[in-house]
Amino acid sequence: MGAAYRVASELALQPEVDYPNSPFFLGPEAPCRFEAEVFNCVVRGEIPKQIDGTYYRCMPDHLWAPLYDDDVFINGDGAIDAVRIKDGHADFKQKFVRTERFTIERAARRAVFGKYRNRYTDDIRVKHKIHSTANTHVIYFEKQLLALKEDSLPYAMNPDTLETKGVYDFHGQYTSPTFTAHPKIDPHTGELITMGYEAKGDMTTDVAYFLFDKTGKKLEECWINTPYVGMMHDMAATDKWIVFILTPLAGVPLDLLKQGHKHFAWDENKPLTFGILPRRDAKPQDVKWFHYKNAFYGHSGNAFDGEDGCVYLDSPLTYMNKFWFFPPIGEDMHRAKSAQRPMRDPVSHYVRWKFDPNATDLYVEPEELVNVNGEMPKVDPRYETKPYNFVFLAMTDPEAEEAPAGGIYNAIAKCNINDGTYEYWSAGINIALHEVAFVPRFPEAPEADGYLISVVNRHDKLLTDIVILDTADMAKGPVAIIELPFRLRNGIHGSWVDQEDLPGEDFVKP
Numbered sequence: 001m002g003a004a005y006r007v008a009s010e011l012a013l014q015p016e017v018d019y020p021n022s023p024f025f026l027g028p029e030a031p032c033r034f035e036a037e038v039f040n041c042v043v044r045g046e047i048p049k050q051i052d053g054t055y056y057r058c059m060p061d062h063l064w065a066p067l068y069d070d071d072v073f074i075n076g077d078g079a080i081d082a083v084r085i086k087d088g089h090a091d092f093k094q095k096f097v098r099t100e101r102f103t104i105e106r107a108a109r110r111a112v113f114g115k116y117r118n119r120y121t122d123d124i125r126v127k128h129k130i131h132s133t134a135n136t137h138v139i140y141f142e143k144q145l146l147a148l149k150e151d152s153l154p155y156a157m158n159p160d161t162l163e164t165k166g167v168y169d170f171h172g173q174y175t176s177p178t179f180t181a182h183p184k185i186d187p188h189t190g191e192l193i194t195m196g197y198e199a200k201g202d203m204t205t206d207v208a209y210f211l212f213d214k215t216g217k218k219l220e221e222c223w224i225n226t227p228y229v230g231m232m233h234d235m236a237a238t239d240k241w242i243v244f245i246l247t248p249l250a251g252v253p254l255d256l257l258k259q260g261h262k263h264f265a266w267d268e269n270k271p272l273t274f275g276i277l278p279r280r281d282a283k284p285q286d287v288k289w290f291h292y293k294n295a296f297y298g299h300s301g302n303a304f305d306g307e308d309g310c311v312y313l314d315s316p317l318t319y320m321n322k323f324w325f326f327p328p329i330g331e332d333m334h335r336a337k338s339a340q341r342p343m344r345d346p347v348s349h350y351v352r353w354k355f356d357p358n359a360t361d362l363y364v365e366p367e368e369l370v371n372v373n374g375e376m377p378k379v380d381p382r383y384e385t386k387p388y389n390f391v392f393l394a395m396t397d398p399e400a401e402e403a404p405a406g407g408i409y410n411a412i413a414k415c416n417i418n419d420g421t422y423e424y425w426s427a428g429i430n431i432a433l434h435e436v437a438f439v440p441r442f443p444e445a446p447e448a449d450g451y452l453i454s455v456v457n458r459h460d461k462l463l464t465d466i467v468i469l470d471t472a473d474m475a476k477g478p479v480a481i482i483e484l485p486f487r488l489r490n491g492i493h494g495s496w497v498d499q500e501d502l503p504g505e506d507f508v509k510p
């Protein structure tokens with residue numbers, strides 16, 4: 001490399017940190033591997049004084065070089081980032097969830113667990129251990145953080161210290177071995193709505209639905225079966241209904257899994273499928289399945305009950321396999337046709353699905369609400385499960401000539417779903433921008449009026465900024481930038497928690 005740093009020879013990396021030569025592990029996405037604490041971060045601009053609480057997010061970060069070179073970034077160890085904001089100042093912390101995998105691999109000083117959701121690729125001694133990486137979402141329930149991975153139960157953590165308390169099964173009430181990374185908390189009742197899929201083992205069509213009251217008492221449990229096995233990453237809920245979302249990222253035949261195949265493979269012959277089930281007094285025979293064509297569904301924006309008795313679900317819809325690293329069986333992940341951008345249709349747009357509980361035609365066609373190429377939808381949490389007007393999306397700047405690095409997002413939009421208009425801030429080209437968290441300007445503020453918090457990975461400087469935007473003037477860009485003295489990786493999902501809801505212990509100990 002440069003002339004200044006002279007070494008006698010090329011020194012090979014130690015095997016446990018010799019990561020594959022893949023974009024998942026290189027440059028701005030090279031594993032971070034550290035835990036951190038920064039008291040009083042460097043801030044540019046002014047953090048609005050009303051913001052009082054903590055932003056948590058989940059970041060997959062392979063601590064050890066994976067056992068298999070084609071491992072996927074969603075198999076990285078879960079690190080929790082926390083930014084505590086008070087009186088215009090910000091403190092930062094990052095800590096790994098102490099999963100069973102974390103502890104075993106730390107003792108071994110190398111990877112021991114195998115491919116994403118494939119026990120048959122593990123070192124035989126850990127095949128029956130808990131596989132959770134706790135790397136997908138972090139939510140707040142019963143005064144604790146729950147770090148989530150959809151193949152396992154949650155890990156509970158202390159929201160102030162970020163110490164891991166252990167696996168959480170709702171005091172024995174949760175009876176499925178799997179738990180979605182996208183449970184919903186009803187802002188009106190405080191209830192937690194959740195489910196687990198492949199709930200009787202790998203490649204089973206069993207799904208378990210659960211409803212807990214705000215104190216964690218189980219109100220509903222209902223087991224159903226899906227038309228096929230596939231990734232059921234997100235879900236949705238209204239006052240009266242639950243929506244299950246089954247995507248064509250199909251589970252491979254069990255014998256292929258046992259031979260070491262990836263867990264999921266895109267199936268061009270399977271339709272994007274939705275199931276509705278009554279939220280209360282749910283019975284297995286009450287589930288009703290609808291389908292669209294072959295298409296990709298990532299995340300739900302919101303859902304609500306119509307006055308017509310129908311269930312409405314709003315979401316981005318994508319016309320290509322965004323999870324190209326799970327190609328159709330037998331295809332090369334870098335060349336899979338299913339991962340090609342469509343010629344005519346948009347790549348993604350924000351749409352509305354309508355499910356009529358009395359329908360006889362089970363084919364559904366969505367209606368476009370907003371024509372933006374975005375994902376990671378977030379609505380004002382006070383409107384979840386209810387009719388609403390605005391959605392925030394991470395998106396690709398529609399006016400930029402170049403796409404952002406790595407095909408990820410470089411802009412944040414506030415979209416009006418009633419007229420399809422949107423306002424946005426574009427952060428430029430050489431960056432990666434992530435999901436937002438929304439903080440209302442004050443408790444009774446109008447819908448979507450307040451602040452957005454997001455993470456910007458600066459590929460130009462190999463550093464990370466946490467940005468705060470005012471939703472009243474999106475195009476202006478951040479009102480404050482919290483500059484971290486290091487680089488983070490792409491994160492997945494996060495949550496904002498108001499200070500008044502937190503236990504109130506020290507965040508950074510003196």
Ligand SMILES: C=Cc1ccc(O)c(OC)c1
Pocket residue numbers: 060074075135136150233492
């Ligand atoms: C964003 C989607 C998604 C889906 C499944 C996963 O296991 C995951 O892990 C980080 C992420």
Ligand SMILES: [Fe+2]
Pocket residue numbers: 136181182233234299493
């Ligand atoms: Fe997700």
